[in-house]
Amino acid sequence: MSPLFNTDNVIDALRKVLPTERKISLHEPHFNGNEWTYVKECLDTGWVSSVGKYVDEFEFKLAEFTGAQKVVAVVNGTAALHIALKLLGVEQNDEVLLPALTFIATANAVQYCNAIPHFIDSEEKTLGIDPRKLSDYLNEVSLIKDGVCINKITGNRIKAVIAMHTFGHPVDLDPLIDVCQRYKLELIEDAAESLGSFYKKRHTGTFGKIATISFNGNKVITTGGGGAILTNDINLGKMAKHLTTTAKVAHKWEFFHDQIGYNYRLPNINAALGCAQLEQLPSFIEKKRKLALMYRAEFSGMDGISFFTEPEFARSNYWLNALVLDSENAIYRDELLEKTNNLGIMTRPAWTTMHKLPMFQNCPRMDLSTAESLESRLINIPSSSFLGD
Template identity: 60%
Template sequence: MSLSQNIISAIRSVVGSNRVVLHEPSFQGNEWLYIKECLDTTFVSSVGQFVDRFETYLAEYTGAAYAVSVVNGTAALHIALLLAGVQQGDEVLIPALTFVATANAVSYCGASPHFVDSNEHDMGIDPVKLRQYLAVSTERCGGKCVNKTTGKVIRALVPMHTFGHPADLDGLLKIARDFNLALVEDAAESLGSYYHGRHTGTLGLFGTLSFNGNKIITTGGGGAILTNDPELARKARHLTTTAKISHAWEYRHDEIAYNYRMPNINAALGCAQLEQLTSFLDSKRALFEAYNDAFSKIDGVRLFAEPTGCRSNYWLQTLIIDEPYESQREVILKTTHDTGIMTRPAWVLMNELVPYLNCPAMDLSFAKSLSARVINIPSSPNIKA
């Protein structure tokens, strides 16, 4: 059989013969009960007990000292970058292989994304290659890391935990320290993932999460900012609630800010979802093991596994096509879709998107190779392996 036929056969051996989507939420807990409580009490917007409860649950689960819930993951990253000191005219190091929200959040700050390469070990930023690049392309001026070519300050480094797999945070934290960069983790995809025993999103100055409809848990739309710094948490909450000064009736605001607070009805959904997170993670790990067994018998493709010493949430199960077969990717995508199996490729690299064509970038050879060989396959927690 062809590679695409072998892939379809392997997927069908796990998911069965019905049409199957890439990822859909599972509502098997208290979702209806909690949402009904919001409706019955009329607390559906920015005030209500579920927002506070959701933040408490998140902080307890991740081990972060503070969690601030917001309307989506992009808003979370936007605020985190602002509070990390990113200013108009700065540059921010982000992977070229990421979802566009990472680059957009940098742009919202008036800064420019500066694209860096990934590695094969975890699909995240390559710390060895990045260190070598920064050593020759930047200089230290007044304690700041400055791009020699553009003359702009490089203010922050944003690793993204690709498809839920933790990036090499030890290596990246050392780079952040050595080059005076704020490290902000884009952990949008990695709730439930651990880097050497610590939850992703808790090792940098900030971490940000997403609870979009296709994430491991969902609030419909939503996100959160994680931090261990009490003052930064206070500022994050203030900026995301229009900088309103607390008062029984007056509306006074002490700076230009954002209406980013998560509504109570979304948080209610999130509370019910968090109660089921352990079972979702167990289901995804079982699905990985079933897929791994099925694909171990096929030449030309492999299932991506969690990095050594880490524990991934396996948010999206990921195939990587061997380089000699990469020309078959489009055929595989079309054939799987035609047979009722939803698959998708990795994102188009950020430096290839029209808004970001002129942004600075290092050599992106591995990110380019990876983007041509990655295929995500059905990963919903309700797939019973």
């Protein structure tokens, strides 16, 4: 432990930023706009399910905000990832590269396609995929044969890379795109956490051929449950809409489905909530960035621990704020988690890295030393937008 590091100093810094009169959750939704009005309209008119004006409006406004050419609203972010993988042709026994440090939905969606998660390392600068380390790794383990990337060890096709923007902080996309082009890989952005985050002034989720967003109750905006598929390929977007609405061919009365589809439609009542939330999104992000500045000021110069800040090429939404312990202080992570939660300040560790979970232990992986180190040292702290007021 650093000679000046003290867990009580961390708690004092948190108390200076956070209100003290009540228990502080990690991330709460905030309903202060037209939510009641729009949801009540759904109830009054009976348009609560898969048909209604708010789904189209939500998709249009989300496309307008992100700059994506086509948006398809779905039931949750995991369903969005599943469809994204299928649309890019991920098949049984294909390998999909994804960070070991991610939420389990990223890996689960790969398994839904009967494909194989192939875990790769992260970098401390972004908490996401390390494109340079990935390039060196692929140079060792893969070959390009007839325009296809093949894993020399397993013999499987390596089809795609899923870049997850951790806690809302964008991955360094330019070098990652270069890796994808050189190794003939499709890029999927898992932008579940990064609505309102920008990489070099361009919204995340608009760089790969397809991307996904989540609107779970703890995200920047929420539809209760919910997610979306983003793409700049109009035809791909049309197929996403078709597959997520049971692949039903449009007709006044006939039920004809032309392929295996999925009932992944976002209900109108959830979309109504989303429309009201989208109207407040700029103010939510402004408040979250103010909260991040307050945290940064309190932890600036503190020995043994640091507040994670956006990379210089990004403007982040700071979805979940994070503290990172110095390596020698990792043993105090659980003590901090225990103390803060006992005081009513909800904190949590990072996700268990995917390769340590029983169902993924035998999946291929590169050296994951940075991801494992980050897992042992990260602590998420309260990040609700209203805390920035």
